[in-house]
Every structure is written in structure tokens, then in C-alpha cells.
Amino acid sequence: MNKPLDLAGLGIGPFNLSIAALLREVPQLHTAFFDRKPQFNWHPGMMLPGVRLQTSYLKDLVTGVAPWSPNSFLNYLVQKGRFYAFMNADLPAVSRAEFADYMAWVADGLGNLHFGRNIQYVDFDGDLFHIHFREETEPVRARNLCLGTGKTPFIPQSCRPWRGDDCFHNMELTLRQPDVAGQRVTVVGGGQSGAEVVLSLLQGDWGRPESIHWLSRRPNFEPLDETPFTNEYFTPGYVDTFHQLPEAQRLTLVENQKLASDGISPDTLEALYQRLYEHRISGGESPRVVLQPHRSLQALAGPAPFQLDIHNALNGERTSSTADRVILCTGFESRLPDYLSAALRQRLETDDHGHLRLASDFQAQWDGPPGRHLYAVNAGRHSHGIADPQMSLMCWRSARIINHLAGETLFPVTGNVGLVDWNGDDPRVATGDDRQSLLALLKSDF
Numbered sequence: 001m002n003k004p005l006d007l008a009g010l011g012i013g014p015f016n017l018s019i020a021a022l023l024r025e026v027p028q029l030h031t032a033f034f035d036r037k038p039q040f041n042w043h044p045g046m047m048l049p050g051v052r053l054q055t056s057y058l059k060d061l062v063t064g065v066a067p068w069s070p071n072s073f074l075n076y077l078v079q080k081g082r083f084y085a086f087m088n089a090d091l092p093a094v095s096r097a098e099f100a101d102y103m104a105w106v107a108d109g110l111g112n113l114h115f116g117r118n119i120q121y122v123d124f125d126g127d128l129f130h131i132h133f134r135e136e137t138e139p140v141r142a143r144n145l146c147l148g149t150g151k152t153p154f155i156p157q158s159c160r161p162w163r164g165d166d167c168f169h170n171m172e173l174t175l176r177q178p179d180v181a182g183q184r185v186t187v188v189g190g191g192q193s194g195a196e197v198v199l200s201l202l203q204g205d206w207g208r209p210e211s212i213h214w215l216s217r218r219p220n221f222e223p224l225d226e227t228p229f230t231n232e233y234f235t236p237g238y239v240d241t242f243h244q245l246p247e248a249q250r251l252t253l254v255e256n257q258k259l260a261s262d263g264i265s266p267d268t269l270e271a272l273y274q275r276l277y278e279h280r281i282s283g284g285e286s287p288r289v290v291l292q293p294h295r296s297l298q299a300l301a302g303p304a305p306f307q308l309d310i311h312n313a314l315n316g317e318r319t320s321s322t323a324d325r326v327i328l329c330t331g332f333e334s335r336l337p338d339y340l341s342a343a344l345r346q347r348l349e350t351d352d353h354g355h356l357r358l359a360s361d362f363q364a365q366w367d368g369p370p371g372r373h374l375y376a377v378n379a380g381r382h383s384h385g386i387a388d389p390q391m392s393l394m395c396w397r398s399a400r401i402i403n404h405l406a407g408e409t410l411f412p413v414t415g416n417v418g419l420v421d422w423n424g425d426d427p428r429v430a431t432g433d434d435r436q437s438l439l440a441l442l443k444s445d446f
């Protein structure tokens with residue numbers, strides 16, 4: 001790998017994998033991708049029994065821009081001999097396990113992925129990026145980078161001293177395999193992960209707890225809005241319109257659109273409610289289940305058994321409770337990767353919140369020389385909207401990045417538009433001028 005790469009992909013989650021999968025069709029670009037895991041493995045800590053994708057399987061790594069690609073989910077089904085069985089099963093959604101297996105199958109077929117490479121630091125020598133690994137391997141040089149090392153699980157400040165087997169983020173759940181039999185378990189966070197963890201506890205996947213206490217800051221256990229007009233936020237046209245808005249307006253919109261990306265799947269809510277109802281019929285004693293929306297964890301005193309200080313936003317009261325185990329479903333935070341050297345960080349433009357300023361083609365704004373780009377995936381919720389951390393538009397974003405890198409339109413990125421005129425540029429709408437001339441025409445007839 002002595003020859004400098006045209007593109008080095010840092011991290012091989014679904015988003016950089018999508019870029020790598022499309023690059024298979026662009027042999028003229030010399031590229032390589034690196035990940036610290038020993039092989040592709042999608043969020044293994046949250047592979048709970050029965051969990052499903054929140055996205056259509058057609059929104060896979062490639063189909064939206066290259067339906068002819070051999071790396072599609074449909075080709076995976078055909079190659080695995082499951083196409084007809086899959087259609088007959090008529091599943092409400094693909095399981096996360098199957099989609100993870102699909103992505104691992106794609107990864108297996110690509111020659112430019114390098115696993116077992118933990119990126120230690122990345123620097124720029126004025127002409128090339130240098131990627132150094134913790135392993136004793138040669139540093140890699142590249143003209144362009146794509147940052148794809150994902151987000152960091154968010155742990156509230158007061159929980160940090162107690163991180164371990166008794167208090168952990170949900171992303172570690174299936175890796176830790178906790179035995180919660182007879183324990184008082186508190187789940188903090190009312191999004192999809194919180195719901196999946198509570199359902200899993202109710203099913204007794206980790207033993208039968210003495211109690212399950214679910215806290216959510218949200219006013220209720222709120223559904224994901226998957227209705228068609230909301231799904232317009234997950235179209236290229238909307239993302240481009242959003243990107244052009246002033247920063248303050250973008251922040252407000254993202255906040256207002258929270259439930260379009262962070263709500264709980266209606267299927268999960270239904271399964272949860274039905275399970276709770278059956279539990280009630282059977283006496284509801286073991287485990288004791290307490291569901292508390294409008295509650296936020298103020299502080300956690302440990303070690304286990306933990307004392308939780310909880311604020312009730314409905315009546316302003318503070319209460320306390322005790323837990324033997326705390327599972328934090330507290331989401332993720334976006335921050336600049338630690339491996340970027342201080343000198344490189346200083347050259348990157350960030351907004352007041354420390355977010356990278358990303359151009360429409362997902363290049364970070366910086367003062368580097370022409371022809372040296374630093375792209376970033378899953379880093380643009382503030383700039384590209386709520387679709388950015390989701391898979392819905394991942395292959396479209398990959399296409400935008402590859403087209404920009406190649407300097408030509410190798411994949412179609414325009415033309416697949418929604419039904420809403422977000423930008424005021426729908427040619428079917430009469431403009432003010434058109435209306436005036438129509439009026440003049442009508443008047444002249446009378």
C-alpha cells in the first residue's frame with residue numbers, strides 16, 4: 001500500500017461500506033477502508049431477539065443509485081437461495097440480524113476492506129493524509145479521507161464513574177450478557193433502544209428481574225412517524241433544501257422533526273403494550289413494572305445498589321429510587337474523532353456547537369490545498385437534517401461523495417424526487433409573472 005490512495009475510508013460501518021460497495025464499479029479510483037473490528041459486525045451489542053430494521057430493505061447499500069449492482073439486498077437473497085421464501089414470508093420489516101448478515105456478505109466480497117486496523121492518529125503533511133494504526137503496520141497515505149467511525153455512545157456525567165457490569169450503555173447489552181435474575185433494573189431513555197431493552201427484559205431474555213423501571217424524559221413513549229409526508233424528509237430534494245437554510249433554522253427544524261427519526265417503531269410499541277397487558281392479566285407481580293415518562297435522571301450515586309435522583313417534569317417533584325443495574329439507552333454524541341491530530345483539527349471549520357461544517361457533497365470545510373478533501377458520513381444531522389444518521393439515504397450520500405471525488409457523475413443523484421415542492425422550484429407551479437400574464441389575457445377577452 002505504498003502508493004497513495006485516492007480515498008482512505010476510516011471505519012467500516014454501513015455508511016462507509018456503502019461507499020466501498022459502490023466503488024467496486026469505479027476501478028480507476030485506488031481506495032481502501034479500515035476498521036478496528038476483526039470483521040464486519042453491525043452493532044453486535046444490540047442484536048436482541050426479534051429486532052427489526054426501521055428502514056425498507058430497498059434502502060440498502062447501493063440500490064437507490066445503482067440498482068444493477070451485485071451488492072444489493074435482492075442479490076444477496078438470490079445468492080443465498082431465499083428470494084422466494086423472503087417474498088412469501090411477507091415480513092413487516094427485515095430483521096436486523098438478516099440485514100447485518102447481508103452487509104457482512106457484501107463486506108466479504110470486497111477486496112479493499114482491511115479489518116483489525118485500529119486508527120490511532122491521522123495527520124496531514126501539506127500534500128497527503130497519513131493514517132497511523134495502533135497495530136504495527138505501515139502508515140497509509142491518502143489524497144482524500146472519508147471519516148466513517150460513527151458516533152460515540154452518550155453516558156450521562158453522573159453515571160460515568162460507575163460504568164461497568166452494573167451500569168452500562170445499551171450498545172454493550174448483548175456483549176455483556178447480564179444476569180438480571182432477581183434484580184431491580186432501571187432502563188434510562190425512551191427511544192427505540194429503550195423500548196427494545198424493556199421488551200427484552202420483559203421476555204426474560206436475561207433472567208427474570210425483580211422489577212423493571214423505565215424512565216423517559218419524553219412526555220410519553222412516543223412513536224416513530226413513518227407516514228408518507230414525514231418520509232419526504234428522507235428524500236434528496238428535502239436534504240438539499242435543508243442544507244441551504246440558515247443554521248438557526250436548521251437546528252429548530254431538526255428538533256421539531258425528532259420523532260421522524262428517533263421515535264419508537266409502532267410494531268415495537270404494540271408488542272410492548274401487548275406483553276405488558278398479558279403481564280397484567282397474569283397478576284403483574286413478577287417482575288414489578290413501572291413506566292415513567294416525563295422523568296429525567298438527575299444523578300446516580302453508586303456503586304450498586306445505585307440511588308437514582310429523578311425529576312418529574314409534570315409536577316416538578318424530585319424522587320429517588322434504587323436499582324441493582326442501570327441500562328443507559330441515552331443515545332449518542334457526535335464529536336470530532338480523537339484520532340485527528342491537533343494540527344489537522346485546527347484546520348477544520350466547525351460551528352458554535354463544534355460540528356464540522358459540511359458542504360452539500362459532504363466535504364468538511366478546511367484550509368487544505370485543492371484536490372485534498374475530507375468527507376464525513378454520519379456527521380451532518382445539523383447540516384443535512386435528520387436523514388443523515390439513518391440508512392435511508394446512505395447510498396445517495398455515497399454517490400454524492402464518489403461523484404465529487406471522481407469529478408464526474410458516475411451515479412445518478414438527481415431526478416429521484418419526492419412529491420412535495422420544498423424549494424419553490426417545481427416547474428408545474430405558475431410564477432407571479434405567469435399569473436399576471438394569464439390575468440391580462442383573461443381581461444383582454446372581456
Ligand SMILES: Cc1cc2nc3c(=O)[nH]c(=O)nc-3n(C[C@H](O)[C@H](O)[C@H](O)COP(=O)(O)OP(=O)(O)OC[C@H]3O[C@@H](n4cnc5c(N)ncnc54)[C@H](O)[C@@H]3O)c2cc1C
Pocket residue numbers: 010011012013014015016017034035036037042043046052053054055117118119120148149150151193339377378389390391392
Ligand atoms: C441499535 C441500532 C439500530 C439501528 N437501526 C437502524 C435502522 O433500522 N434504520 C436506520 O436507518 N438506521 C438505524 N440505525 C442508525 C444507523 O443507521 C446506524 O447507527 C449505522 O450503523 C451508522 O453507520 P456508521 O457507518 O456511521 O457507523 P457505525 O455502524 O457505528 O460504524 C463505525 C465503525 O467505525 C469503527 N471505528 C470506530 N473507531 C475506530 C478507530 N479508531 N479505528 C478503526 N475503526 C474504528 C467501528 O469499529 C465501526 O465498525 C440504528 C442504530 C443503532 C444504534
